[in-house]
Amino acid sequence: MAWMAWTLPTAIFFCTIACLLVLFTVLAIKYPETPRMGVLRIETTRGDRLFITLLGSAFINLAWLGLVSAPQWGALIVCLVYAAAVFRWV
């Protein structure tokens, strides 16, 4: 594994994503759902909303890094608000 040049932060990052995927898989099995129509006027399931959240969060982090000269954890707060909004309205 040395060739993969692991670091603790990246390991935590991937573990978080893996945990999210497992969590959503378990949720999908335990509480099956039907897709719903949100503000984007597209049908989404919980998994879709997770994808939109993660992809959007990546862009929020990049935008924060490039445009705002504040510590990066500020972007994480924005991401959490964004995630809540996506799961509520999309």
Add this chain to the structure above:
Amino acid sequence: MEKTVNQKAWFLVLPVLLLVAFSAVIPLMTVVNYSVQDTFGNNQFYWAGLEWFKELLESERLHNALGRQIAFSMIILAIEVPLGIFVALNMPKKGFWASVCLVLMALPLLIPWNVVGTIWQIFGRVDIGLLGYTLDALGIAYNYTQDSFAAWATVVVMDVWHWTSLVALLAYAGLQSIPDAYYQAAKIDQASRWKVFRYIELPKMQGVLLIAILLRFMDSFMIYTEPFVVTGGGPGNATTFLSIDLVKMALGQFDLGPAAAFSLMYFLVILLISWVFYTVMTNLDKRDGV
């Protein structure tokens, strides 16, 4: 009757999952690891945090390459899609000539990228190339190795030559699937040629055209071989598109950290665009299905 839900079939995709993990997921994770570190070789890494991302986001080099890349993709889409539709509309619907046209259209698609590049590199040369020689004889100043406009024109025309037929073939397939009854109805209503196109042909081609635009966009957004063979990214940096710049950074300068950060941002943009296209296409299908 209630259908029982059985998710066991998912186990059948395990082999594919393993294959994708091996060929894509693990390398991608490695790229993420590289992007937050610096290395001087020997597999020794030093923590750099988000430094590379910050540096790249403010880098004029990346901005310019991105600008050129977007401009290139937009230009070739603006030419290839209408041209492809136009060609498809004018192709014979059946018979001997339809087959001839199909074969001729498919030919450029079968030529490998680097060969296309080499063909155009020679074709455009002023001393031995037909195009370059003819333009020179006509008194038009054309030199793709020194003039950025000529370099751009060559790369764009080369892409149009190589890929318009893909759009044309897809549009042709879309046109062929329209039943005759639609045209008969239009004739009874005395619809003009434009109205037939606007209200029958275009809506019926919508699905395949979206696929064509997606394919052409993705392919042009990651274009590497052809401009690399023809212009090598030059003159200066005039035709240095994102992938050429990325390869320069990763393999030319061996800056693995910045190159990893660069490729991750590149990947995110592609992921976003693909998702948008995918969503639009599946929603179109659903709407048509109703």
